[in-house]
Amino acid sequence: MKWNWKLPDWPDFRYDMTELAPLEQRFLLSSGEILGAVHHVSPSERDQLRIDLLSDEAMKTSAIEGEMLDRLSVQSSLRRQLGLTPDSYPAKPREQGVAEMMVDVYSTYSEPLTHETLFRWHGMLLSHDRQLETIGAYRRHADAMQIVSGRIDRPTVHFEAPPSGQIPAEMGRFMEWFNRTTPGSAGPLPALTRAGLSHLYFESAHPFEDGNGRLGRALAEKSLAQNLGQPSLIALAFTIERERRAYYDQLEQHQKTLDVTAWLVWFAEVVLTAQQVTLDRVGFFISKAHFYDQHRDKFNDRQAKAIERMFREGPDGFTGGLSAENYLSITRTSRATATRDLQDLVDKGALNRTGERRYTRYWLNVGNNRKSI
Known part of the structure; x- marks a missing residue:
């Protein structure tokens, strides 16, 4: 050769x-x-x-x-x-x-x-x-x-x-x-x-x-x-x-x-x-900084831990979005508490929600850049 x-x-x-x-x-x-x-x-x-x-x-x-x-x-x-x-x-x-x-x-x-x-x-x-x-x-x-x-x-x-x-x-x-x-x-x-x-x-x-x-x-x-x-x-x-x-x-x-x-x-x-x-x-980094400026001190410890974990995934993020099961795995909390926490994050504008029931997924609300994180 x-x-x-x-x-x-x-x-x-x-x-x-x-x-x-x-x-x-x-x-x-x-x-x-x-x-x-x-x-x-x-x-x-x-x-x-x-x-x-x-x-x-x-x-x-x-x-x-x-x-x-x-x-x-x-x-x-x-x-x-x-x-x-x-x-x-x-x-x-x-x-x-x-x-x-x-x-x-x-x-x-x-x-x-x-x-x-x-x-x-x-x-x-x-x-x-x-x-x-x-x-x-x-x-x-x-x-x-x-x-x-x-x-x-x-x-x-x-x-x-x-x-x-x-x-x-x-x-x-x-x-x-x-x-x-x-x-x-x-x-x-x-x-x-x-x-x-x-x-x-x-x-x-x-x-x-x-x-x-x-x-x-x-x-x-x-x-x-x-x-x-x-x-x-x-x-x-x-x-x-x-x-x-x-x-x-x-x-x-x-x-x-x-x-x-x-x-x-x-x-x-x-x-x-x-x-x-x-x-x-x-x-994405700039959006993250703006996100925390907007939501500073608004999350409980469980929510803060989940949000930090979502950001750590980067722009590509969790494939298919964050599920309730993901949230349970990250926070080690009860299902009822996870449901309340996730709804609260949606109400505060920190997360967007798509789908219904077992297909429900959550996405960080970072302006127009809604990634599966």
């Missing part, structure tokens, strides 16, 4: 800029919309918005690799890393590591990329893993670095990366390319083009024993932030996780060729979708 790194003109990727130009323009316009929306969040609330967005990204970049994290532990770790007042929830090693990496990507976005940057991220991400031979350095094993699936005795090889002995030289060339294509450097590239190329280029080198996917997505975030001149907070991993199968299919297809226009168009459209997700989440 001729993998892309075996082709004679590697790593000279080819692509049609005319197909990407309108997507690049949409990216810049949407970036302005996000910046404008964030300005509507009060300074005291921006820290929580940052925690919410970063924790979503930390959770989803791990979920893409099949790793499920404890959200509260991730958020607790993020608060500590950002120097905010910590809560009492314990920070677990795996969650602490990904939170530490996310904050480092966020806070050092403008710095040039170095080998030490990647080693630092890798160490943060995988310091808890006692099975890896090499942590905080490029892989050294002599075995072929392959991405496989299927039976052990008849595996399907989706990709084979360069041998470990080639990695220092490959990554030196990657560093030079990444830093040369930043805004204001010798060969700057548009935001989406550069982020898409950086991710595919890094994944094709696959320089670490484990964690390459998460680090590659962090690099795409760093690239976008450098082109914007500020941390992006774009829901990239959140959106890729929803398109996980297509994501792996696209990577596999374009690790066999240097003609990557289709990959860059696909990746650009994912980023544009991710921007809209971020806009929706900022709008």
Whole structure:
């Protein structure tokens, strides 16, 4: 099999800029919309918005690799890393590591990329893993670095990366390319083009024993932030996780060729979708603040707990709406009390109600945005 790194003109990727130009323009316009929306969040609330967005990204970049994290532990770790007042929830090693990496990507976005940057991220991400031979350095094993699936005795090889002995030289060339294509450097590239190329280029080198996917997505975030001149907070991993199968299919297809226009168009459209997700989440956060301003001190402890739980589900929320059974599970109260509490919340305008009897569902009343939360 001729993998892309075996082709004679590697790593000279080819692509049609005319197909990407309108997507690049949409990216810049949407970036302005996000910046404008964030300005509507009060300074005291921006820290929580940052925690919410970063924790979503930390959770989803791990979920893409099949790793499920404890959200509260991730958020607790993020608060500590950002120097905010910590809560009492314990920070677990795996969650602490990904939170530490996310904050480092966020806070050092403008710095040039170095080998030490990647080693630092890798160490943060995988310091808890006692099975890896090499942590905080490029892989050294002599075995072929392959991405496989299927039976052990008849595996399907989706990709084979360069041998470990080639990695220092490959990554030196990657560093030079990444830093040369930043805004204001010798060969700057548009935001989406550069982020898409950086991710595919890094994944094709696959320089670490484990964690390459998460680090590659962090690099795409760093690239976008450098082109914007500020941390992006774009829901990239959140959106890729929803398109996980297509994501792996696209990577596999374009690790066999240097003609990557289709990959860059696909990746650009994912980023544009991710921007809209971020806009929706900022709008949801603003609606949440207005909701609590309107209903402050109007709920009993049970109602407050249920409302907080509903908001914690985020814009996608409870599938199909909140049921009386959900309320009973959250509050551990009696059915009669749950019925009175829910009716009271409807009367106060905090919830909307749809359906009848066992099909009755409740929705947070947050302006025109009635989501199934």
